[in-house]
Amino acid sequence: MVLNTPQTSIFSLQNITVQFGGLTAIDNLSFEIPTPGIYGLIGPNGAGKTTIFNVMTGIYTPQKGDVVFLGSKVTDLKPYLMARMGLTRTFQNIRLFESLTVLENVFIPKARLLSTLKYLFFIETDNYKKTIEFCREILNFVGLSHYENRPASSLPYGDQRKLEIARALALEPKLLLLDEPAAGMNPSEKKELGQLLDKIILKDLSILVIEHDMRFMMNHCPRITVLDHGKIISEGAPSHIQNDPAVIEAYLGKSMGDLP
């Protein structure tokens, strides 16, 4: 920090604990996204990665600890209000609006800002047209323009994941959480996804991505956090965590090259 101004971090979890009945899914965990960029979150299945996303987005309220987003405490904020502040996500099990078309899916995050009554009375329908144009640009950006009018459920798997990202981008978030975006993709789809992330990060937003594919993470995340049993066991550059004995042990002695 050259200037001596206090910099608020983008996001932080402070001493978070989440329990499901007797099970402690997240155990007194603190985590920070200090500056814009792509961050990675890895860990064996059941480590608590998705649970962290659910805490971050307000779906779960932690039993203990605080959630801070853009300098405000948002621990008890409802999910849709978190999203309005600029935090959105994709889901491990794709959640598209299946009966809507591709374009309509991307339209939804912007729909809230348009007046229904005016539309009913044919007033200021230009706003609709402008919003549709904006959505088309996003589809173009992720490379789904040719599917515009197809039902979302009819898209190939990899493209459904891309559409989920496009829909999230339409919210123009400050922080985007991706839950296993490359899961089930073939190598060429993964490559395209990686290129897309590199393009997205040029926009003014940060990304936190959960992903099992270690090569993918090495190529795209300068900083990775490793989670096991609801605790952070390692944090740092890919080369650092790859050689961290604690990480290797967490993955039951498997070499990092062939993670699940």
Place this chain on the structure above:
Amino acid sequence: MMFLQDTYDYFSLPLMLLGIYSLMAMGLQLILGGAGLLSLGHAIFFCIGGYTSAIISSTYLPLITDSNLLQLILSALCAFLVSGFFAFFMIIPCLRLKENYFAMATLALGEVLSTVIKNLDFTGGIRGFKDIPSLDINPLIVGLIVLIVYLVLRRFYKSSMGYIIRSTRDDDIALQSLGISHFKSQIIAFTLGSAIAGMGGGFYAHTIQFMSPEEGSFNRSIEILLAVVIGGMNSLTGSLIGSLVIVAIPEILRFGPSEIAQNRNVFFASAVILLMLFRPKGLIKHGS
């Protein structure tokens, strides 16, 4: 001329009932097919609308204007507003429950409200509300209103709230992650859909000129549910076709051989079961 007059008289009642059922079905389509909420108490809002029209048309409306048409329009408007008002306040606690539990709550709601109506004085209690003015209601007016509601709802589905309501049905968690409260869209769909049913109830009151608490029964809710599902619950046009099916088929069976005519319900039910076997998504699959 005599013959034409007779035909008109014979068909005008079924036609008006068709229009009234279509209104109710379109309202439920918005709630079920639109927002994905299974309401098993839909008919109670129809009933509330009916009583609203019954009461104001036999008390206040004649004081305001002499025109039957104007009275009818005002009556429909009040039925719409009052049933919408009830729906708005009833849905909020019900939405604390999800899916099947929500459906059970709406069922209970219908039963409770119909019992309340049975026990009030100004509704005529269990004897019902008699001598409701017809206000010269006719198939043309009802048909026109059905057309207007249909066109407005079609446009509504293309508006921002229309899209939000449809996405609520698909995935409310994804919707929240995009900054939109599913509560609001569910409340709007339920209130609007119930208010449209209430307007249908208002027309019904003037058509039959009698309202009883039974009009809001579970049976009628299921009948309308059937119309929406037969037509295809994701399609507004489907609910019009579904209404035609449930109003017309029993009417047509009436003319069949006496064995069929006397067991209309059995034949009707079998027809519905067959239909659902071969077209489980309803007659019209996509649309709205």
